[in-house]
Amino acid sequence: MDEASPLSGNDAGGGDPIGATDHLRPSVAPAPVQPLPTEALASLKEEIAAAGGEWQEGPEFEGAVGHTMYDTPSSKDNTVTVLLPAEKIAQVPSQSLVRIKSRPKEKGGDGRQYLGAVVEGPFAEPDGLRADAPIVVTTTVRGGMFLPKYHGRVQVSILGEEVDGMLVPPRFRPLPNSPVFVLDQEETAEKLHLLGDITLGLAVGYDEMPVRLPTQSKLVFPRHFGILGTTGGGKSTTVSTLVSQLQQSGTAVIIFDTEGEYTSMHQPTEDPTMLRALQRRGLQPHGIPNTHILHLVGRETSNPQHPHVTPFSLRFEDLSPYALSAILDLTEAQDERFMKAYDIARQVLMDLKIYPTTEQEKEELLELDEMERGYPRLTLGRLYDIVRLCADTVAQENTMETPLSQEFAENRARVLERIRQAQLPGHVGSWRKVQGHLGRLLRLRIFDNPRVPAPNYAQMTQPGRVTIIDLSDTDSPQVNNLVIAQILRGLHLQQDRNYQESERTGRPPRRTVIVIEEAHEFLSAHRRQQMPVLFEQVARMARRGRKRWLGLVFVTQLPQHLPDEVLGLINNYILHKIADENVISRLKRSIGGIDEALWARLPNLAPGQAIVSAGSMARPLLVAIDPAPCKLRMVV
Ligand SMILES: Nc1ncnc2c1ncn2[C@@H]1O[C@H](COP(=O)(O)OP(=O)(O)OP(=O)(O)O)[C@@H](O)[C@H]1O
Ligand SMILES: [Mg+2]
Structure with a gap:
């Protein structure tokens, strides 16, 4: 026991524990203290022993x-x-x-x-x-x-x-x-269920406690991730680390790369900060193997030097007219005319026996869900023709001068007959607007290009393949959204097929993870009303993804722009620094299980630190995410 003084400190380490001897020392020397008589001590010991010892x-x-x-x-x-x-x-x-x-x-x-x-x-x-x-x-x-x-x-x-x-x-x-x-750390890791085949980083506050996630658990990736945080918080680095780890685990990864940031992932990082961080963590820089860049036909890729660059086009018939109308942000009047034209186009394709042609196609037609996809063989060019003829008709202009696709030109009379029967809504201005929208899409030449195929979804979902959809050159959120909506749907269908095949063959299912950067641009709260179809597509995919091993990762620096319904689809979160109190309180309502003390740290997190809340973990944890081994392109 330390008995120097009731005021002495615990950690003063002997000597003058209070550092103030001069102030407290009495000016008169105290009388010498008499030693305790030994008998007294002996009887004390006896009493202690009698009471059962010390x-x-x-x-x-x-x-x-x-x-x-x-x-x-x-x-x-x-x-x-x-x-x-x-x-x-x-x-x-x-x-x-x-x-x-x-x-x-x-x-x-x-x-x-x-x-x-x-x-x-x-x-x-x-x-x-x-x-x-x-x-x-x-x-x-x-x-x-x-x-x-x-x-x-x-x-x-x-x-x-x-x-x-x-x-x-x-x-x-x-x-x-x-x-x-x-x-101890070992038991802590076990109790927190930090086990899994991929490593995200180290738990903050421990010497070296890796935080792992299991890719083979349906509780984690197939139940979707949100990676949220302000600019510079470390989201892209986290995505890169995650992609590198997922790739190694044999998961297929698809990234919608709006800025072209990920197009150099096949090379090791050269960033001095990252190199230092990797070294501190005992990790080596390395490129990610098996990466492939896809870019829209007619648009550039931000990294033409990449060894695997492939252009792709979209098929108009894969696109739900409802989704297209939402993505083009058509007004009510424009939407009415667009849908009318779509309807006419459908009938014309039937009249001209372009679709359906066989018995099997007739049966398929009964099953067709235009909330999900478009009318088969309806190209953008054909729809544009119809819209233009309608606009001309309403304007009472000479439709004979309008050039048409070959089949329509050959059957001009029948096409016009359909349009005459259709009782078109008036107002030529609205018709011309719709025509303008479709015309712009047509000029992009991204649809129905006979020389450039649609993305190869079977290839994209191969184990360990990383596909970067480079959208850096589109300059248009609408085109990006068209591409995202289309490819999501293609992947969804493919993953359905993969799943059925694994059921049939008994082979392990293929796991796929899709990263959507700038997710608020795709699914924004203020557009939520206008795009129920698009949202429904994503929601359906998210729900079915759980069974089909299809995980979505939504990345955004503006989580306040994500509708509640989207947050409701997400069960796992990586939260980087967020300073805005309003955003935090909204997230608190959507994300359970994070205690106040952790939330309180969110505004002050350093770059690369994040609160990780995953279905596999017993409770959320503050994690220093591992630095990215691969190169990220600087975007300004
Ligand atoms: N896990 C990490 N380890 C070490 N440093 C990191 C880590 N994550 C981020 N950093 C540092 O923070 C910087 C910004 O990170 P990053 O580009 O990933 O942020 P971001 O959230 O994607 O930003 P933006 O919203 O601008 O895209 C990096 O260049 C790096 O210096
Ligand atoms: Mg980023």
Whole structure:
């Protein structure tokens, strides 16, 4: 015991513990103290022995860092206060897991055992004094003239009661004065379920506790991720790390790369900050194997040097007219005319026996869901012809001068007859607007290009293949959204086929993950009303993805622009720094299980740090995401 002075500090390390001897030393020398008579000491020892020997902490307390406190009227369910000696404070950093063992029954307790996590503290509080007591305040202001003894306090959130190795919801709470033990890293990792085949990074606050995710669990990637955070928070780096890991695990990855940022992933990083960070973490820079760039025909790729660059075109017939109308942001009047023209086009294709032609196609037609896809063999050029003829008709212009696609030109009379029967809505201005929209799309030449195929979805979903859809040269969110909507649908159908095949053959299913950068551009809250069809497509895909091993990763620096319905589809989150209080409070409503103390850290996270909440983990954790091994292109 330290008996120098009731005011001496704990960690003063001997000598003059208060550093203030001169002020406190009495000016008159004290009288010498008489030694204790030996008989007195001997009788004291006898009395101690008679009472059962010196007081010993029970074996159940051995190794405890602290003890639970009594409750007060302000105590809350599921959280207990734990007090600890000052020298143990360093053993209980924020977020550590602890086990609390109430006294055994024979010692007056109930023998229950709980698992908890440190959610507040560790705080240092002076022993026997309030922290704001004048003497503490004064002496602290005086530069530590003396340091009162102090102890640590942490607030522990109870995760559950441990019953036969299982964690069950607690019905009681730990009794007062129960010993508290810190779990070692190995057990912590096990209790937090940080196990899996891919590594995301290291848990913050531990020496080296890797945070892993299982790609073979349906709870994680097939239940979708949100990677959110302000600019510079580390989202793209996290995406790269994730893609590298997923690739190694044999998952197929598709990235919608709006900025062309990921088109150099096949090369190792050269960024000095990243190289240093990799070295600190004991990792090597490396390129990601098996990457392939796809870009829209007629648009550039931001990295023509990449060894695998392939152009693709889209098939107009794959696109739902409802989705197209939403993506083009047509007004109600334009939409009415667009749908009318679509209807006429459909009838003309039937009249001219372009579709359906066979019995089988007739049956297919009965099943056709135009919320999902377009009318077979209706090209953009054919639809444009119809819209133009309609506009000309309404304008009472000479439709004979309008050049048409070959089949329509050969059957001009029948086409015009259909248009005459159709009772077109008037107002030529609206018709011309629709014509203008389709004309612009037509000039992009991204649809129905006979020389450039549509994306090869079977190839894209091959294990370990990484496809980067380079959208950097489109300059148009509408075109990006067309591409995303189309490719999502293509992948969805392909993944359905893959799944059925694995059911049939008994081979393990192919796992696919799709990363959507700038997700708020694709699914924005303010456009939510206008695009129910597009949203429904994504929602359906998200729901079915769970069964089909198809995971979506939504990346955005503007989570406030994502509609609640989209957040509702996401079960896993990587939250980088977010400073906006309004955004945080909205996220709090959508994301469960993150305690206040973690939320409070969100505005101050360093680049690369993130709160990770995943279906496989027992509770969310603050993670230092591993630096990306591959090259990211700088975008300005
Ligand atoms: N995991 C990490 N380890 C080390 N440094 C990181 C990490 N993540 C990010 N950084 C640092 O932060 C910088 C910005 O990261 P990044 O480009 O990934 O952010 P971002 O959220 O994608 O930003 P933006 O919204 O502008 O696209 C990086 O260049 C790097 O210096
Ligand atoms: Mg980024």
